Amino acid sequence: MVTSLGLRATKQRAAVLALVDEVADFRSAQELHELLRARGESVGLTTVYRTVATLAEAGELDVIRRADGESVYRRCGSGAHHHHLVCRDCGAAVEVEGPAMERWAERVAADHGYSQVAHTLELFGVCPVCSAAK
Amino acid sequence: MVTSLGLRATKQRAAVLALVDEVADFRSAQELHELLRARGESVGLTTVYRTVATLAEAGELDVIRRADGESVYRRCGSGAHHHHLVCRDCGAAVEVEGPAMERWAERVAADHGYSQVAHTLELFGVCPVCSAAK
């Protein structure tokens, strides 16, 4: 799985991959580092940062920024382009698609002569579980 | 203008306000600080940070995050809710609206039981001027 990306199969990468496969919520590099330590599979913080960066580049992980600017990662179910509806409290996320919006974005950009267009779109709210727990 | 927010009218706030009124592009606190220094109206970096934070809270400035996570500010033409089409190279920005998208976001969130929903949406590209200059 990692080898298909020209990467070596190390214990650490396996541990990170196993973890993000289990955790459904968006988690920061530091949180992942702590979770690994807690389960007795310690991986250096630097390595966690490098690993999630690599996996994100390869499209294996989704990255978004929390309100405070911290980057949080999550295993994405689909390789296709999508966005997220994320819980502000627990990080629980739902993948959402909006083809009509993608087209709108393209058109708006083209109308103003902008090229090489990309967009960021994330929805933040409080999930049903966290709402109920209040 | 600043006094209507319960703030004192200081030389520094006037200088920052005058600057953001002239500059149409999104600029970081550090860039604003440097621009002020260059025009001989030096304002402490700390004060620039505090001022843009205050103005942003008051809705007088728009804030977005660059790809590297740095916050950049701009005077917004309309007080109404809007998004931006921003040039990656020079920060030039166009205000855009997408009422259909706002409704889509609301509906998607409601469908999944999420409450207190907010969203971030920015379009990034290369503006006509920067495209031509390449």
Add this chain to the structure above:
DNA sequence: CCCCTTAATGAAAGTCGTTGTCATTTCCAT
């Protein structure tokens, strides 16, 4: 117009997420 309280300023130090360095370890092709 002059105090005098209180907000505002700014230099420097601190915080925090993240990245660079580099010696050591580990993978894996030969």
Add this chain to the structure above:
DNA sequence: ATGGAAATGACAACGACTTTCATTAAGGGG
């Protein structure tokens, strides 16, 4: 097995931003 390249990890460094705190100055009351 083994040599060489890639990966690891402790630590230092970095950069945006915030806090601290002593000093300055705004602006209302007398």
